Amino acid sequence: MGNEPIQAELIAVLVAVTDGAPRVLTIENGSALPSGPLETGHRSLQAGLRAWVERQTHHPLGYVEQLYTFADQQRGGGRGISVSYLGLTREAPVLDPDAAWRGWYEYFPWEDHRHPEGQRHVAAIVRHLAAWAGPVPARQARLTALFGAGEGWNEELVLQRYELLWEAKLIPEARRARQGAPAPVPGLEMTHDHRRILATAIARLRAKIKYRPVMFELLPRDFTMLELQQTMEALAGQSLHKPNFRRLITQQDLVEETGRTTSGLAGRPAKLFRFRPAVLEERRIAGSKLPLVR
Amino acid sequence: MGNEPIQAELIAVLVAVTDGAPRVLTIENGSALPSGPLETGHRSLQAGLRAWVERQTHHPLGYVEQLYTFADQQRGGGRGISVSYLGLTREAPVLDPDAAWRGWYEYFPWEDHRHPEGQRHVAAIVRHLAAWAGPVPARQARLTALFGAGEGWNEELVLQRYELLWEAKLIPEARRARQGAPAPVPGLEMTHDHRRILATAIARLRAKIKYRPVMFELLPRDFTMLELQQTMEALAGQSLHKPNFRRLITQQDLVEETGRTTSGLAGRPAKLFRFRPAVLEERRIAGSKLPLVR
DNA sequence: TCCCTTATACTCAAAGTGAGTATAAATTGA
DNA sequence: TCAATTTATACTCACTTTGAGTATAAGGGA
Numbered sequence: 001m002g003n004e005p006i007q008a009e010l011i012a013v014l015v016a017v018t019d020g021a022p023r024v025l026t027i028e029n030g031s032a033l034p035s036g037p038l039e040t041g042h043r044s045l046q047a048g049l050r051a052w053v054e055r056q057t058h059h060p061l062g063y064v065e066q067l068y069t070f071a072d073q074q075r076g077g078g079r080g081i082s083v084s085y086l087g088l089t090r091e092a093p094v095l096d097p098d099a100a101w102r103g104w105y106e107y108f109p110w111e112d113h114r115h116p117e118g119q120r121h122v123a124a125i126v127r128h129l130a131a132w133a134g135p136v137p138a139r140q141a142r143l144t145a146l147f148g149a150g151e152g153w154n155e156e157l158v159l160q161r162y163e164l165l166w167e168a169k170l171i172p173e174a175r176r177a178r179q180g181a182p183a184p185v186p187g188l189e190m191t192h193d194h195r196r197i198l199a200t201a202i203a204r205l206r207a208k209i210k211y212r213p214v215m216f217e218l219l220p221r222d223f224t225m226l227e228l229q230q231t232m233e234a235l236a237g238q239s240l241h242k243p244n245f246r247r248l249i250t251q252q253d254l255v256e257e258t259g260r261t262t263s264g265l266a267g268r269p270a271k272l273f274r275f276r277p278a279v280l281e282e283r284r285i286a287g288s289k290l291p292l293v294r
Numbered sequence: 295m296g297n298e299p300i301q302a303e304l305i306a307v308l309v310a311v312t313d314g315a316p317r318v319l320t321i322e323n324g325s326a327l328p329s330g331p332l333e334t335g336h337r338s339l340q341a342g343l344r345a346w347v348e349r350q351t352h353h354p355l356g357y358v359e360q361l362y363t364f365a366d367q368q369r370g371g372g373r374g375i376s377v378s379y380l381g382l383t384r385e386a387p388v389l390d391p392d393a394a395w396r397g398w399y400e401y402f403p404w405e406d407h408r409h410p411e412g413q414r415h416v417a418a419i420v421r422h423l424a425a426w427a428g429p430v431p432a433r434q435a436r437l438t439a440l441f442g443a444g445e446g447w448n449e450e451l452v453l454q455r456y457e458l459l460w461e462a463k464l465i466p467e468a469r470r471a472r473q474g475a476p477a478p479v480p481g482l483e484m485t486h487d488h489r490r491i492l493a494t495a496i497a498r499l500r501a502k503i504k505y506r507p508v509m510f511e512l513l514p515r516d517f518t519m520l521e522l523q524q525t526m527e528a529l530a531g532q533s534l535h536k537p538n539f540r541r542l543i544t545q546q547d548l549v550e551e552t553g554r555t556t557s558g559l560a561g562r563p564a565k566l567f568r569f570r571p572a573v574l575e576e577r578r579i580a581g582s583k584l585p586l587v588r
Numbered sequence: 589t590c591c592c593t594t595a596t597a598c599t600c601a602a603a604g605t606g607a608g609t610a611t612a613a614a615t616t617g618a
Numbered sequence: 619t620c621a622a623t624t625t626a627t628a629c630t631c632a633c634t635t636t637g638a639g640t641a642t643a644a645g646g647g648a
Contacts, residue, residue, distance in 0.1 A: 006302055006332070008365075008375055038300070038365065038373075045365045045375075069363040069377050071302075071332065071339045079332075081302055081339075081375055083363050141572070225595080244637065246596075267594025268644040278435070519626080538606065540627075561625025562613040 006071075008038040010049045011084040011194070013067065013201035014057075016091040016101065017218045020230045023091055023101040024198060025057070026190075030102050033194045035082075049085050056099060059092040062217040065208075067200050072192075086201045088217035102188075104202060105237070107195055109186045111158055111202065112237045121186060122147055125165070128184050132168040155236050158203040162196060171195075209235055213254055216275040222258050224270035225249070254279055300365075302332040304343045305378040305488070307361065307495035308351075310385040310395065311512045314524045317385055317395040318492060319351070324396050327488045329376075343379050350393060353386040356511040359502075361494050366486075380495045382511035396482075398496060399531070401489055403480045405452055405496065406531045415480060416441055419459070422478050426462040449530050452497040456490060465489075503529055507548055510569040516552050518564035519543070548573055 012034050014025035027034050034056060042048030046064055053061050067084040091101055105112040110121040126147050133139035145152075146161045166174045170185045173195060189195065208214055209232060218231055229245050249255060255273040262270045306328050308319035321328050328350060336342030340358055347355050361378040385395055399406040404415040420441050427433035439446075440455045460468045464479045467489060483489065502508055503526060512525055523539050543549060550570050555563040 006300060008300055042365075045363065048365075066362060068360060069339065071336075071342075081377075083375075241638070242595090243597080243639085248636095263645085265594085266592080266646060268596080268646095270595060535607065536626090537608085537628080542605095557614085559625080560615050560623080562615090562627080564626060 007080045009035055009080055009082045010038055010045065010052060011035040011082055011197060012049060012053055012087055013084065013198055014053065014061070014087045014089060015104070015201065015205065015218075016089050017231045017234050018091045018101070020234050022104045022202075022234045024104045024107075024201075025094065026100055026102050027096070027098050028191075030100065030106075030188055030190075032191045033084075033197060034099065038083075045083055046085070049087070053087065056096050057092060057094050059089060061087050061089055063088040063214055065204070067197065067204060084197045084200070086204055088205075088214060090218065090220070104198065106188050107190065107198055108158065108162075108202065110161070111155070113153060113155070114233055114237060114239050118237065125170070125185060128170055129164070129168055132170075153238075155238055156203055156206050158206065159196070159199045162199040166196075206236055213275070213279050216279070222260070222272040222274050224262060224272060226270060228255070228273070301374045303329055303374055303376045304332055304339065304346060305329040305376055305491060306343055306347055306381055307378065307492055308347065308355070308381045308383060309398070309495065309499065309512075310383050311525045311528050312385045312395070314528050316398045316496075316528045318398045318401075318495075319388065320394055320396050321390070321392050322485075324394065324400075324482055324484075326485045327378075327491060328393065332377075339377055340379070343381070347381065350390050351383075351386060351388050353383060355381050355383055357382040357508055359498070361491065361498060378491045378494070380498055382499075382508060384512065384514070398492065400482050401484065401492055402452065402456075402496065404455070405449070407447060407449070408527055408531060408533050412531065416447075419464070419479060422464055423458070423462055426464075447532075449532055450497055450500050452500065453490070453493045456493040460490075500530055507569065507573050510573070516554070516566040516568050518556060518566060520564060522549070522567070 012025070014034070016023045016025075025034055026032060034053070036052045038045065038048050039052075042051060045066075049064065050061050064085055064087045067086050069081060069083045071079060071081050094100065110118060110125055112118040113122075126143070129143050129147065133143050142164060146154075146157055146164055162171070165171050165185055172185075172189050173193070190198070205214075215228065215231060219227065225246055226242075228249065229240055229242065232245075233240055253276060256276050258272045258274050260272045262272065306319070308328070310317045310319075319328055320326065328347070330346045332339065332342050333346075336345060339360075343358065344355050358379055358381045361380050363375060363377045365373060365375050388394065404412060404419055406412040407416075420437070423437050423441065427437050436458060440448075440451055440458055456465070459465050459479055466479075466483050467487070484492070499508075509522065509525060513521065519540055520536075522543065523534055523536065526539075527534055547570060549567040552566045552568050554566045556566065557563050
């Protein structure tokens with residue numbers, strides 16, 4: 001009974017997209033997400049996070065969204081509360097030698113379906129999971145719903161897939177107790193549940209890009225249709241149908257032409273677009289759907 | 295600098311739907327949401343919330359989802375963290391004489407568009423907001439996007455509308471400083487930012503019912519199509535087209551016939567349905583869209 | 589100049605959606 | 619008893635959205 005003083009920690013999932021690869025800021029050689037204590041003098045949690053990140057990266061933080069809060073046991077026996085955030089920026093060199101940008105598919109290779117390797121990872125995982133599921137109908141149903149081969153892949157169920165793998169003891173972080181057994185699932189590990197937090201962030205972002213114009217946080221001011229499309233594809237981990245993507249973007253009035261075009265590259269020059277000011281200003285409303293292919 | 299011990303508080307938005315009215319559990323004569331400190335011995339935040347709610351209501355808590363976490367100044371100068379949750383149940387008599395179920399539209403009369411009164415509330419609010427907006431284009435744009443008369447009412451923007459009203463000083467809680475001025479917006483008040491938390495919960499639930507089958511937490515085991523529809527309408531605050539609603543529900547295989555029908559009431563007896571076991575069991579996937587009318 | 593590459597425009601069928609109409613089966617009351 | 623009323627259920631139809639494919643345009647390089 002009674003209230004108990006605890007400690008609060010902020011964890012950040014900072015995302016950028018560079019050269020068609022979604023990237024996430026990590027520390028400790030890629031094994032953890034940046035985090036820090038909530039400090040006195042921060043007016044709000046978000047203010048605390050912004051101050052903390054900008055001190056580390058010397059780069060302003062754009063869009064920020066809360067992910068999830070959970071309680072855990074602190075080292076020392078006490079209790080702590082961790083509040084995780086998703087933040088969108090563009091990749092900038094970090095000053096802290098301990099911090100580095102990493103591709104998020106290094107941690108979730110089975111979530112990238114733009115190339116055939118992703119499919120192969122899924123196939124391998126399904127074989128493991130089939131053994132785990134055995135004849136139990138409920139397990140088989142979850143397996144096909146989450147990893148269902150090709151046809152019904154739902155790119156938003158990142159967290160559910162991770163949790164299923166965890167349950168099946170295929171995630172190394174879940175098997176610390178068992179020694180010797182090799183990790184059956186590819187991908188880098190992270191300390192504590194940081195990889196789970198990253199899964200939450202990916203899922204949230206994949207859902208969000210479909211109904212909110214958050215993409216412009218990740219792109220330069222001017223961009224081509226293809227750059228826009230490839231950024232979306234990078235996040236969704238799926239290829240899009242080019243003409244349909246174009247149709248959707250233009251008819252939703254998300255962008256406007258700048259009048260300029262690219263040059264020097266192979267092929268016909270592409271028009272440069274920018275996001276319409278109305279979209280930038282009041283991004284609280286609006287909605288942008290994305291046409292997934294396959 | 296440095297970590298600072300703080301206190302953690304859990305705030306619950308418990309929702310039920312009774313006789314076509316969404317209801318929320320309140321305390322202190324409807325002026326606050328139930329809340330309590332995170333206690334020692336609770337394994338997780340959700341476990342803490344469940345224990346706490348079930349001790350108060352003596353009623354099991356079904357679906358639970360985290361809403362938002364924020365930091366605030368505690369009485370006494372210290373800092374506190376509040377974690378808010380949305381929970382779905384069916385209305386049960388509460389033992390605590392301080393607690394009572396209230397219709398959520400008592401706090402947000404302008405959000406109920408099933409009856410013409412809602413439209414009238416909106417019209418009155420728009421008049422106030424037009425004065426506040428004046429000739430400023432950005433304000434006018436937000437006004438029409440959020441309260442746009444009739445045509446484009448988006449029932450999910452509950453929180454955005456509340457925040458606009460707050461900004462325009464039309465929410466009594468925001469004008470404590472100014473004495474004497476009558477509240478220009480109808481609806482019951484709540485202490486602190488509890489009404490804002492309730493707005494968050496409504497928005498979240500209105501979004502969720504469109505792509506996740508959470509409705510069955512709010513309905514008895516067997517129900518008619520009309521009961522299902524009216525529960526949805528209650529949450530969405532909008533009327534639905536009956537044949538289309540029926541078509542959607544049946545073709546999504548959400549429900550199955552029980553074989554029994556209603557009797558004793560006026561009109562043709564209605565078939566009784568129940569949610570399909572597959573939906574109940576693995577409600578992690580699936581999706582149910584709802585056809586809004588008007 | 590021809591070929592390769594990328595950008596952009598157009599077409600078409602299938603599926604989904606909004607809105608209305610028609611029929612069925614009970615209760616109610618003259 | 620039977621017509622009126624009420625609610626449930628089934629069907630139709632036009633319009634929009636969506637998935638997928640094909641065709642044309644405009645540059646660079648051999």
